[in-house]
Amino acid sequence: MKNQNKSLIPIWIGSSILAILILFAAFGPMLSPFDPFEMNMAERFSPPGLANLMGTDEFGRDVFIRLAYGARNSLLIGFLVAFLSSLLGIVIGLYASYYKFLDHLLMRICDGLSAIPGILLAIALMAAMGPSVTNIVIALTVVSTPNIARIVRSGALVIKKQPYIEAVHTLGGSHSRIIWLNMSPAILPALLVQASFAFASAILSEASLSFLGAGISEPQPSWGSILQSSTHVIGRAWWLALFPGLLLVLSVLGLNLLGDGARDLMDVKLPTTKKGGR
């Protein structure tokens, strides 16, 4: 209890950062008189100034508005991936923890999937499915689900042995009732924490994919592809690297702080396995 005030600070900072990003994504485009796709070769590589707050790119497009639209993509993809992989993860994790025969099957599949380095798996999936926002969401969900499923499962295995779950068994609760009504709420805090990390890592992965040209493709705006375009002109147009980089770092930082803070805050209520002291 003593530490509660202290633990809230990262959550406040994290959610403030996230709020700013959401505001930027929602209202940023309205603040700029420019069109994200309109090229203006006369204004190529103009540095940040009053006209173009964050300068222009190699086609003379306004960076500010392209970053704002990019923020929409990043946040949308991050959120969808976090949401979908949490959903899949809780179903897989809970059922794996509950039924022994499913456990082996599902966990081996998860082991296999997580043995493949995430970005490579995502690249392979994107290469097969072709670039689109939907496909990015699918690919990154495939990448992040196994991890979440495993965390849900290990939490659920502990919960399953709690006396109150056994009590429901004795009372004759059906399996699905026990799984969804009694076990899933106890898993929720851990899931939320993990989801915020998945959110952050999805944003990062999308940027990496787009940076590599396997994600959102031009002329659609994405932080990753703007960063990519900066690499050719690194000495001339620092703003092309700085602003998308800053946004990326801020969003990952915000979500990590949120996740870390939430974990510190909720750890107390989570049933944890005792670490073997001796």
Added chain:
Amino acid sequence: MEQPTALLELKDFKVHFHASHEKTTVVKGVNLKIQPGEILGLVGESGCGKSVMSQSLMRLLEYSADVSYEGNILFDGQDILRMNPQELRKVRGNEIAMIFQDPMVSLNPVFTIGNQIEEVLKEHTRLSKKERKSRVLELLGLMEISEPARVSKQYPHELSGGMQQRAMIAIALACEPKLLIADEPTTALDVTTQAQIMKLLQKLNLELGMAILFITHDLGLVYESCHRAEVMYLGQTVESAPGRDLFELPKHPYTKGLAASIPSLTGARKEKLPVIPGIVPSLKENLGGCAFAKRCPYATEKCFQQIPPVFSIGEGRAIKCHYDIDQGVSLL
């Protein structure tokens, strides 16, 4: 009974813990002496500060906590509190050794027993590798371990609790220290093993002439094995007496309570085992009077207002109490 040649002497020794601008004094001015070759018992309930005190004798606490000391710890006339790290290292494991409550967690799980014994020799002696190896076997034999060669190659988890504690003692004795601090060395062991380890310690005390500071909560063990004993309550010693007297003729009300709460194997079974009423006050409480007053059945007004001094009562005995309860007289 004043002997000038005490092996270890504590003079008004205090240990303070500092945590977030708060000072907690856990050991509150202890005076005691250990003579060479003597087994001194230190008895008290858990939380009385006996473990903290024993660990601070070699200054082992300062690594994991923010502690400060007051007073003196004179070992062979030298003050341990004023030693630099180098001098301190020469004393540790060499002149003073220590064994702990739970041998399972006190031995390093990833090194063999032989390696852990040899390490002390390497640190403090100039023995060659071969000499060290044979010394290790000799030590294990001294601990009454039947297959020293095999045991020296084993890891701690492969040994029983009793064997582990023997290995710990072997580490402690490697350099033939003048003083062994044994912090509840038998508490984690079963009763039979406990007796064996106690016998071993007594034997080593006799044969090697090594003094032992024996920390325990068990008055029975003090009765059986200690030459002299000190009773500790709330960071202070409240009674000192020869080991047997402490059990048979306790003088301080607290010691009386401790002795009475031990079930007797002979004689009529009492209705109910007496307990000392109340709970141990917090160390942070600032007590104006006797620390035990609140729980003491004999406490008077005076006990709550004045801190009792230490009175010498008879041969080798002293109590920190205003009264001699048995005589029913005030000691002033």
Added chain:
Amino acid sequence: MVKYIFKRLGSMVVILLIVSLFIFSIVYLIPGDAATAVLGMEASAEDIANFTARMGLDQPLWVQYGRWLGGILTGDFGDSIFMRRPVLEAIGEHLPPTVSLAIFAQLIALFLSLPAGIVAAYKKNTALDKGVLFFTLLGTVFPSFLLALFLMLFFSVQLMWFPVAGYSRLENGLWEHLRFLFLPALSLGIAQSALITRMTRASLLEVLHTSYIKTARAKGLREGKVVMKHALKNAGLPIITTIGQSFSVLITGAVVIESLFAIPGIGRLILNSISRRDLPIIQGIVLVVTVFYVVINIIIDLLYGAIDPRVRLDKE
């Protein structure tokens, strides 16, 4: 111990089989007809028929998988669609720069993180510790390619200490080789070290509070020996586990970093293959890298047994 080794190897085989199934099935994610998707709309019917036959796309699925896996096991990863040459050959050609980069980066990471983690744990709650923690936070939130971009901007463009991009083969001299790889390896290594530093600090902190550390001090050992021998060996397991697992992060980073620094490694190969939709190459790379990753982690599992005698018995 033998039983333990066999058990670990068995689980490795199972995982790799599952991985191969996934990688194999990626081809079937291609929307519509795979042949058309790969060869393009303007491909002739003959080309498509050839392609279908060559890839065995007309066979039942399990036959296709069997043939594919059989090929892999005998070292035949198929042919690149675009380059018309064996996949394994192309991968082999692009492997050395990536391996160099990964090893260099890992060394930098260890060089940075082990001392930092040890010092932070030992000087817990001091300004030094807080400083280290702050840098690990930076390392966690800064993706390696962003770090690389800034390092490049500063060291190559401003100070001109290092080449902006490019690669020099090891055969042309170690010094040149390392000079080109330094910035990419540094940016990867920094990102990598954040994780390892945190783990080193955390597991060392746990160990430093144990009783056997107290025993070590009571023996009169110097602090260096207490920490480096008694504490570090016990804290070692979680640390090397992290190192093994972070290999995945390293590869991820390397793929992106290579494209940034124009290093002709696996990352470059995969990038080129994405735009050409050269799936056999991509499948081959994913498989090779995953095998690497799994094997490294198995080696680490086996190291466990060597470091901690308890593991050998526990897993019986």
